[in-house]
Every structure is written in structure tokens, then in C-alpha cells.
Amino acid sequence: MGPSLTLVLLFFFHTVSSSSDIQPFLLSPDEQESAYLVLESFNSAIDWRSLFPDDLCLSAPHGVVCDFFPDENEGRAHITELSFGYISDYSSNPPCGPNPHFTPRISSLPFLRKLFFYKCFTDQNISLPGYFWNSSSLQELVFMENPSLVGSLDGNISNFDRLQRLVLSGTGISGNIPDSIGELQELEQLVISRSHFSGWIPSTLGKLQKLKILDLSYNRLEGNLPPEIGGIPELLKLDLGFNQIAGEIPNRLVELQRLEFLDLSYNRFGNFGIPLFLSEMPQLKEVYLSGNALGGQIPEIWEKLGGILGIGLSSLGLVGNIPASMGVYLRNVSYLGLDNNMLEGKVPKEFGLLKNVKEMNLENNRLSGEIPFSANFSAKVGGKLKLEGNLRLCVDSGMSRGHFGDFSACEKKKAIPNAALVFISEGFVRKPSFLLIFVFILFLF
Known part of the structure; x- marks a missing residue:
């Protein structure tokens, strides 16, 4: 049960159970006056006392x-x-x-x-x-x-x-x-x-x-x-x-x-x-x-x-x-x-x-x-x-x-044909310099 609901219920119980001793203010007059002065100090353009003339604990601004x-x-x-x-x-x-x-x-x-x-x-x-x-x-x-x-x-x-x-x-x-x-x-x-x-x-x-x-x-x-x-x-x-x-x-x-x-x-x-x-x-x-x-x-x-x-x-x-x-x-x-x-x-x-x-x-x-x-x-x-x-x-x-966005397409590496691989292999076996010449030609290509 929230504080506000508790306050209302307690006040209601207090008033109906002891009507001969009703307190007009749950909030003390000194505290009420202090609250008015605080409200006025932060916004003097509003007539707080006229808008909220009753006990501020029963009727107050948000x-x-x-x-x-x-x-x-x-x-x-x-x-x-x-x-x-x-x-x-x-x-x-x-x-x-x-x-x-x-x-x-x-x-x-x-x-x-x-x-x-x-x-x-x-x-x-x-x-x-x-x-x-x-x-x-x-x-x-x-x-x-x-x-x-x-x-x-x-x-x-x-x-x-x-x-x-x-x-x-x-x-x-x-x-x-x-x-x-x-x-x-x-x-x-x-x-x-x-x-x-x-x-x-x-x-x-x-x-x-x-x-x-x-x-x-x-x-x-x-x-x-x-x-x-x-x-x-x-x-x-x-x-x-x-x-x-x-x-x-x-x-x-x-x-x-x-x-x-x-x-x-x-x-x-x-x-x-x-x-x-x-x-x-x-x-x-x-x-x-x-x-x-x-x-x-x-x-x-x-x-x-x-x-x-x-x-x-x-x-x-x-x-x-x-x-x-x-x-x-x-x-x-x-x-x-x-x-x-x-x-x-x-x-x-x-x-x-x-x-x-x-x-x-x-x-x-x-x-x-x-x-x-x-x-x-x-x-x-x-x-x-x-x-x-x-x-x-x-x-x-x-x-x-x-x-x-603007990224370029990836370049695909060209596969070397099997025949070329055989050619390279045989050339390398017969004469190692042959392989170097072939690689150089591929590089130029």
C-alpha cells in the first residue's frame, strides 16, 4: 500500500472514529507556511495559497x-x-x-x-x-x-x-x-x-x-x-x-x-x-x-x-x-x-x-x-x-x-591447367632454369 493511500485511509478512519476531536490540519500550520514559502521562492508568479488553501497533505500540487x-x-x-x-x-x-x-x-x-x-x-x-x-x-x-x-x-x-x-x-x-x-x-x-x-x-x-x-x-x-x-x-x-x-x-x-x-x-x-x-x-x-x-x-x-x-x-x-x-x-x-x-x-x-x-x-x-x-x-x-x-x-x-557501398569485386586467382603443371614439372626436372623462365612469362601475362 502506497504512502498516499495509507494517508487517506488513516485520515478517514481518524475522522469517522473521533468526530468530536477532528483536527483541521494533518500538517502543522508552521510546516504548511514553510511549504508555501518554498513554493513561492521557486515560482512567485503562481498564487499557491489561493490555488491550494487547504491542508497541503490533503490537496497539494503535483x-x-x-x-x-x-x-x-x-x-x-x-x-x-x-x-x-x-x-x-x-x-x-x-x-x-x-x-x-x-x-x-x-x-x-x-x-x-x-x-x-x-x-x-x-x-x-x-x-x-x-x-x-x-x-x-x-x-x-x-x-x-x-x-x-x-x-x-x-x-x-x-x-x-x-x-x-x-x-x-x-x-x-x-x-x-x-x-x-x-x-x-x-x-x-x-x-x-x-x-x-x-x-x-x-x-x-x-x-x-x-x-x-x-x-x-x-x-x-x-x-x-x-x-x-x-x-x-x-x-x-x-x-x-x-x-x-x-x-x-x-x-x-x-x-x-x-x-x-x-x-x-x-x-x-x-x-x-x-x-x-x-x-x-x-x-x-x-x-x-x-x-x-x-x-x-x-x-x-x-x-x-x-x-x-x-x-x-x-x-x-x-x-x-x-x-x-x-x-x-x-x-x-x-x-x-x-x-x-x-x-x-x-x-x-x-x-x-x-x-x-x-x-x-x-x-x-x-x-x-x-x-x-x-x-x-x-x-x-x-x-x-x-x-x-x-x-x-x-x-x-x-x-x-x-x-x-563502393567496395570492388574480389579478383579470382586463375587456376593453372593440369597440362601446364606437367609441363612445368618435366621442365623443372630436366632443367631447373626452365621453370624460372616459365614463371617469368606467367608474371608478364
């Missing part, structure tokens, strides 16, 4: 959520969630006005668990005020697409000791990620992405033993990746893409045995090759390492990774042949990116057996020989089968070239 606390003063309701910023008709939170601002009254909502903002701070820069960090009851703090929200993460973030979800995505917040973030022992989701954070990734993140999602992508983070990240046992998603992290990918990441999503792409990891320990992480569904300088050959590690759906190994400086084992074992793969490397040799014919593939990018390598894909395979993948930039690839003469 985005204001209450829970009932039956053990407190014979039962009392409190505001537990505030969400601002219209997303859709299915999530029509109160829209933010042209000049939203924070108010100390947020901290006067002592039972507030969730605070959510979507596209509220988009024009004039605004910083989180110092008193904001005193909202110790918060369990979820979410800012999405708020580019004018600036400032830095205060070290007092450790005051949010109940926080389970922290999302700062698409903000103007900058500076370092404070070491004190490792003190948020209840944290399950940490998303600090598409912002302006810099400096090193704090090793204290390894203390977040309940963390399931760690996303620090699209920032300016640098330095080495701390091995302590491998000590987060519940981690399901690790996304550090599009930063400036350098050095070696720590072998300790192999301890992330529940990890399903790994994105380290477009950083500065280099010269250590594709990590062999990936084969010891059987829960992986997506692996993206593109845009680093790992170099080396593609290792034979795919036998235990049959569950992978997406793999990106583009622009890594890879050399050598493409292992046929990738086509044998990666039978569930939907996306395969090997483009912009120095791979050579033939395209494995086993790639034509990948029935679930939606995009395969092999362009801009040094691949050669006949393209092994059927017309049906080409038609299924369509324009997302990318082979351009491999000048020595060719198409079987019986295959319509329209399926594979």
Missing part, C-alpha cells in the same frame, strides 16, 4: 508529497518530498519561475526526504546557500539540467548522513569532489556528471559499501583511478567516461563481481592493453574503453563474456588480427565498435553469425580480403554496418555491390 507518521503526537502528516520543474504530463511538477531562489525555509521542513529540481536554474547563476547543508533528513538530492547552478560541493556534505541518492547532472558546479563524500555510508547512487568538476577522484569513494551506481562522466577529472574503487562490492554501474584520467586501469576492478556496466572511454589510460581481467567479470553487459591509448592486440578473453550486449574498442591503437572467438562467443552482442584502429587481416566469417547485432563498426582499419557477410545480414544491420576506410576489402563477384 510534486508535493506527504507521509503519515502515526506514532507522533497521535498521528501527524509531514511533507517528505518536493519536486520542481515540469518534465511531462505524466510528471507535471510545479514549474520553476524565471528567477527561482533558495530559501532558509527548506531547512524548516524537518521530515523532507527528497528534493528534486529539473531545468530550474538555467539563466541566472545561483549557488547553494550555506544553510542548505543543514538539511540532514534528506535521502535524495537531485539536480538535473540546471546549468546555472554554480559553486562547489561543500565539505559539509557529510552532514547528509542519511543520503541514499545524490545526482548532480548538467550543472555548473565546479571544484573538487570532497573527500568527505566517503562518509555518506548510506549512499546507493552517486551521479556527478556533465558538470565542471576537476582534480583527482577521491579514494574515499571506496568506503561507500552500499553504492550501486557511480557516474562521474563528462567532467575534467584527472590523475589516476584509485584502486579503492574496486572495493565497492555492490557496484553495478561504473561510468567515468570523458574525463582526463590517466595511468593504468587498476587490476583491482576485477573485484567488482556484480558490475554490469563499465565505461572508461575517452580518458588517458595508456600503453597497458585491454585488461585481461575482464574475462573474470562474468556479469558484464556493456564495456566501453574507446578513445584511450591502450594499444596492443585484442586478447582471447571472450569465452566467459557471452552475456555482453555492447562493447566499444574504438580508437585504442589496436594492432593485429580480429580474433574469430569474438564472433563465436559474443552471440548476444548488439553493438560492436572496433573502428579507427590498425587492425589487419580478414574480417572473421564468424561475425556473420551474430544474429542480435544492431551496429558493427569496423571502419578505418587495415582489413583485407573478402567481406564475409551475406546480403541478409547487410540488409538487417543496414547503414550501421560500417566498413569504409579499409581499402583492401572486397566483395564477392556474385554479391551485389550495393549491399556494401
Whole structure:
């Protein structure tokens, strides 16, 4: 039974069972006033008091959520969630006005668990005020697409000791990620992405033993990746893409045995090759390492990774042949990116057996020989089968070239007639120089 239904039933039971002692407000007058002030601070153009004159826990705009606390003063309701910023008709939170601002009254909502903002701070820069960090009851703090929200993460973030979800995505917040973030022992989701954070990734993140999602992508983070990240046992998603992290990918990441999503792409990891320990992480569904300088050959590690759906190994400086084992074992793969490397040799014919593939990018390598894909395979993948930039690839003469762009037809080697073989054999036996003359004539032909 959801909180809202529980609240309605408890209120109904309370009113019918003790009509002589009806409370006109489940929400205290002080908390009601605080809620009005918060709504007015984020959109003063709406007359919230006239539109919602009754108890906000019984009649409130979408985005204001209450829970009932039956053990407190014979039962009392409190505001537990505030969400601002219209997303859709299915999530029509109160829209933010042209000049939203924070108010100390947020901290006067002592039972507030969730605070959510979507596209509220988009024009004039605004910083989180110092008193904001005193909202110790918060369990979820979410800012999405708020580019004018600036400032830095205060070290007092450790005051949010109940926080389970922290999302700062698409903000103007900058500076370092404070070491004190490792003190948020209840944290399950940490998303600090598409912002302006810099400096090193704090090793204290390894203390977040309940963390399931760690996303620090699209920032300016640098330095080495701390091995302590491998000590987060519940981690399901690790996304550090599009930063400036350098050095070696720590072998300790192999301890992330529940990890399903790994994105380290477009950083500065280099010269250590594709990590062999990936084969010891059987829960992986997506692996993206593109845009680093790992170099080396593609290792034979795919036998235990049959569950992978997406793999990106583009622009890594890879050399050598493409292992046929990738086509044998990666039978569930939907996306395969090997483009912009120095791979050579033939395209494995086993790639034509990948029935679930939606995009395969092999362009801009040094691949050669006949393209092994059927017309049906080409038609299924369509324009997302990318082979351009491999000048020595060719198409079987019986295959319509329209399926594979402008590749030329493969030249068929002419078979030497049996009589010629006998002639060559006898000539070689009688006079070895005769064979050389014959070969020279064939060469001119």
C-alpha cells in the first residue's frame, strides 16, 4: 500500500472514529507556511495559497508529497518530498519561475526526504546557500539540467548522513569532489556528471559499501583511478567516461563481481592493453574503453563474456588480427565498435553469425580480403554496418555491390591447367632454369 493511500485511509478512519476531536490540519500550520514559502521562492508568479488553501497533505500540487507518521503526537502528516520543474504530463511538477531562489525555509521542513529540481536554474547563476547543508533528513538530492547552478560541493556534505541518492547532472558546479563524500555510508547512487568538476577522484569513494551506481562522466577529472574503487562490492554501474584520467586501469576492478556496466572511454589510460581481467567479470553487459591509448592486440578473453550486449574498442591503437572467438562467443552482442584502429587481416566469417547485432563498426582499419557477410545480414544491420576506410576489402563477384557501398569485386586467382603443371614439372626436372623462365612469362601475362 502506497504512502498516499495509507494517508487517506488513516485520515478517514481518524475522522469517522473521533468526530468530536477532528483536527483541521494533518500538517502543522508552521510546516504548511514553510511549504508555501518554498513554493513561492521557486515560482512567485503562481498564487499557491489561493490555488491550494487547504491542508497541503490533503490537496497539494503535483510534486508535493506527504507521509503519515502515526506514532507522533497521535498521528501527524509531514511533507517528505518536493519536486520542481515540469518534465511531462505524466510528471507535471510545479514549474520553476524565471528567477527561482533558495530559501532558509527548506531547512524548516524537518521530515523532507527528497528534493528534486529539473531545468530550474538555467539563466541566472545561483549557488547553494550555506544553510542548505543543514538539511540532514534528506535521502535524495537531485539536480538535473540546471546549468546555472554554480559553486562547489561543500565539505559539509557529510552532514547528509542519511543520503541514499545524490545526482548532480548538467550543472555548473565546479571544484573538487570532497573527500568527505566517503562518509555518506548510506549512499546507493552517486551521479556527478556533465558538470565542471576537476582534480583527482577521491579514494574515499571506496568506503561507500552500499553504492550501486557511480557516474562521474563528462567532467575534467584527472590523475589516476584509485584502486579503492574496486572495493565497492555492490557496484553495478561504473561510468567515468570523458574525463582526463590517466595511468593504468587498476587490476583491482576485477573485484567488482556484480558490475554490469563499465565505461572508461575517452580518458588517458595508456600503453597497458585491454585488461585481461575482464574475462573474470562474468556479469558484464556493456564495456566501453574507446578513445584511450591502450594499444596492443585484442586478447582471447571472450569465452566467459557471452552475456555482453555492447562493447566499444574504438580508437585504442589496436594492432593485429580480429580474433574469430569474438564472433563465436559474443552471440548476444548488439553493438560492436572496433573502428579507427590498425587492425589487419580478414574480417572473421564468424561475425556473420551474430544474429542480435544492431551496429558493427569496423571502419578505418587495415582489413583485407573478402567481406564475409551475406546480403541478409547487410540488409538487417543496414547503414550501421560500417566498413569504409579499409581499402583492401572486397566483395564477392556474385554479391551485389550495393549491399556494401563502393567496395570492388574480389579478383579470382586463375587456376593453372593440369597440362601446364606437367609441363612445368618435366621442365623443372630436366632443367631447373626452365621453370624460372616459365614463371617469368606467367608474371608478364
